[in-house]
Amino acid sequence: MSVGNTLKHLPLEAMHEEAGARFGAFAGWHMPLTYPAGVMKEHLHTREKAGLFDISHMQLFAVEGAQAATFLSRACPLDTAGLGEAKSKYTVLLNEEAGIIDDLIVTRLGDERFMVVANAGNAVKDEAHLNAIADGFEVTVRPLKRVFLALQGPEAEGVLIGAGLDLSDLTFMTAAEPRQNWFATRSGYTGEDGFEIALPPEEAPAFAEKILADERAQWIGLAARDSLRLEAGLCLHGQDINETTDPASAALLWAIPKRLREEGGFIGAEALRRIVSEGAEEKRVGLKPEGRQPVRSGAPLMNQNRETVGRVTSGGFGPSAGHPVAMGYVAKALAEAGTPLIAEVRGNSVPVHVHPLPFTPHRYHKG
Known part of the structure; x- marks a missing residue:
């Protein structure tokens, strides 16, 4: 069975293929996970310059x-x-x-x-x-049928202006309709300043090309989107929150x-x-593992008596933080920052402690 028969495809898929994207399945879609630069460089590029995400x-x-x-x-x-x-x-x-x-x-x-x-x-x-x-x-x-693009990072405003779209009047969590059937907000999912822009599919390739013509901007895949949002302490529905939370x-x-x-x-x-x-009986918290080994979603969390007291819901390495980062749920009494816990990872006990969220400071443009 081919992927094309089972997953939805992004309108700009050909652009991602041309950029060398490695694809995978996510939420029923054929999505670009990484590009040749790799997840670490993509993540850091977004924090330092401007990353372009296809979130259609x-x-x-x-x-x-x-x-x-x-x-x-x-x-x-x-x-x-x-x-x-x-x-x-x-x-x-x-x-x-x-x-x-x-x-x-x-x-x-x-x-x-x-x-x-x-x-x-x-x-x-x-x-x-x-x-x-x-x-x-x-x-x-x-x-609505729209291409939805997120441009995130400290250079996002300047890159957009260079691409012919001046949204500098917007502040964090404000919006505009800059052109007919366009919708834009100054927001995002990375903890950085940035914009999310929805536009008609037929107008999207030329607009994306204008953005990417700026050397400060590059395509960023789903893998770096995940590490960026995790460092920023932002929830992913289906992992950190769902109908049971x-x-x-x-x-x-x-x-x-x-x-x-x-x-x-x-x-x-x-x-x-x-x-x-x-x-509430439990609370979502940040978790910092000791050492370099990340803890992943689904790992049980135990107290010092080896009693299960929670679970990891998201985890990975934080390239900007410089250490593994995770989020999960623990019994409310154990939710204070600094509380020592143990994560069970494939038979190994990894010491972790509760860490304040976010792991990297938010840098939203609040005016």
Whole structure:
């Protein structure tokens, strides 16, 4: 069975092939994992200059209608009334038990217009979930076909200006519609300053070529995207968060205003209030292994008495941090920074300790 028959393909796949990408499967897509430079150099290039990521596997939804804001406040623990025009907000889709169906970025484009960015592996499920909630609201949820590019790193703004797109007026988590059917936010998944730009597929090759004509920019694959986001302490849905984890345990309550936690009518509100009131039993934390051996997703975490007290959900080597980095869940009593633990890795005991997140400082452009 060929990969082409089972996986979705990016509109710009030919460009990635020409750039020498090594491909692999991710969330149902045929994705570029690395390029000839390799994951270490790609990671460091993004931190030092500008990395271009093809994230067209992500799904954008246009949410429009007279009750679009009310609808989104029901679907998510989101204060849509307080979300200003051209402002973006990180939020979550919850089930009735406050489990995280997906994490999203919601941007207000007008009084009755919003853009929602969802994760690739959850796009079909999210669309069905949103449409089920939309029944009874005056709103439409419309999936968009766009190429989605992320340009990340300290040189990102200058590279974009050189490519003919000046978004220097944007600050972190603000957005613009710079051209017809284009959508851009100053945000990303690396901890660096950067932009995410959605545009029609027919306009994307020429735009990407303009970016890559700048020697400061180069293609970056999924492997470095993962190490960058892990150093930045950012969750990957399906690993660090899923429908069995709630925002309190996942250390994501910062994304939900306190008033909404206490009074909100969003799906999962009652369950979340109960969890917050009783206290989450476990908590997502950063983990720093001693030595050079990374610990990977699925490794059990034990206390000094060799009792299992948690699990690793993401792990690898942090090229910028200079040491292995990981995240996972531990019993709440063990969530303090510096707490010593043991990770079991293929029969070996690797000492780790709880480490503050992020591992590398965020460098968002906040104006």
